[in-house]
Amino acid sequence: MEDNSGFHNRHLKTLTILAIAAMLVFGIYKKETKEITISIDENKIIVKTLKGTVGELLEKEDIKVEEGGYLHPKSDTKLKDGDEIIIKNPKTYKIKLGKKITEMQSTENIVKDILKDLDIKLGNKDYTYPDLDKKVEPKTQIEIVQISETIDTVKDDIPFENIVEDNIKLEKGKSNIVQEGKNGVKETKIKKIFKNGDLVSEDIISEEVVSAPVAKIVEKGTKEIQKPKTIQVASRGGGTPTRRNAVKAQNVNKKGNMRYKKAFTVVATAYDLSFASCGKNPGDPGYGLTASGTQVRPGVVSVDPNVIPLGTKLYIESLDSTSDYGFAVAEDTGGAIKGNRIDLFFPSSTQVRNFGRRPVKVYILE
Incomplete structure (x- = not known):
């Protein structure tokens, strides 16, 4: 009886030790096992692993990152329970800029992230089709509209x-x-x-x-242009004494036409060098001199300077059947000669008396 009892005790003790060991091994296993989420292009799987690094886990699970793909965290990163491994494989998109279309690869799938990944910068006013916040499928055409x-x-x-x-x-x-x-x-x-x-x-x-x-x-x-006025004087009476020839030569053309500015009618009288006419005798100061300081002579006319300025060249036309006085120069003045009056010089008292007082037409020559 003693022998069986001892065997039983030893067997029980062995089973107890094995149970304790199993519990220790299970506890260690449970402690070392990590639950990891693997996201591949947004498809997620959850695995439990004893592997220590990202690379070791991916190798065990036969998961490969394509060339140019994105892996986070890096393959040599040590794993801890609850970690997430993100894998993004490159996708091809058509990038249109103007009329040019280029196929480019990116691991992203939202337009703005794709452009950032491709290092394509937009200006402040630039925009895209589809919109920047749109999620797109591979092979999608993304048009960039540049505004400048x-x-x-x-x-x-x-x-x-x-x-x-x-x-x-x-x-x-x-x-x-x-x-x-x-x-x-x-x-x-x-x-x-x-x-x-x-x-x-x-x-x-x-x-x-x-x-x-x-x-x-x-x-x-x-x-209004004042055209020269003319009058035919070549055949008119009243000859032109020698001293008047200069006036005539300046104002009469070859056809005998006299040029003048204007003409008007005045009352004419006559004077000579007698005391009755000029109030002076030979030898008196100023005897025989005009108001202009020239020697009195046929062709000298006494005028009102306010009407006919001194020095004006004239032609005196008779308005009756007598001869014209002819060419003259306004060189003298007289106390009784005011307004439209003139006084014509004659060399003799007989001529003065014969002339008397009469209307004449005065031409102001050019």
Whole structure:
């Protein structure tokens, strides 16, 4: 009986030791086992492993990362329970820029992430089809629309105005430039918008007159041209004494036509060198001299300087059947000669008495 009891005890003790060992081994196994999530292109699997690193686990599971793919964390990273391994294999997309389409690979699947992965930078106004936040499938075409702006400055001439002003002092048919014209300058700023290099719009954003135009001012004559008036004197009576020939020569052409500015009728009287006419005797100061200081002579006429200025060349026409007095010069004045009156010099008292007082026509010569 003792022998069986001892055997039983030893057997029980052995079983107890084995149970304890099994429990220890199971505890160690449970402690070393790690639960790892593996995400492959967003497809997730969960595995339990005793492997120590990412690379060892992927090798055991026969999971390979394609060339150019993305792995996080790195293959030599030590694993701990609850870790997630992210694997992104490269996918091909069509990138369209302008008219050019290029196939490129990226591990991402959202447009903005794909462009970032490909190091494609967008300008502030650039945009894409599909939108940046869109998730896309492999082989999808992503169009990049590049928007650029320029501001151009254009300078244009502002034509000057032509101003014509009448000038009553200037003869008709004549003109005078008072001020030369000059074009002004207008500066226009134009904003141009380009889509993938092609102009799609342009807008004027400002206009400024840099310099104002200067008008051209021209004076146009409106004064009526006084055409020379003529009268035929070659065959008229009243010869031309020698001292009057110079006046005649200057004012009568070869056809005997006399040129004059204007003509009007006055009352004419006559005087000579007698005391009754001039109030002086030979030897008196100023005897025989005109108011102009010239020697009195046939052809000298006494006038009112306010009507006919001294020095004016004249022709005196008779208005009756008597001969014309003829060519003369206004060189003298007299106290009684006022307004439309003249006094004609004659060399003798008989001629003065015969002339008397009568109307005559006075021509103001050119």
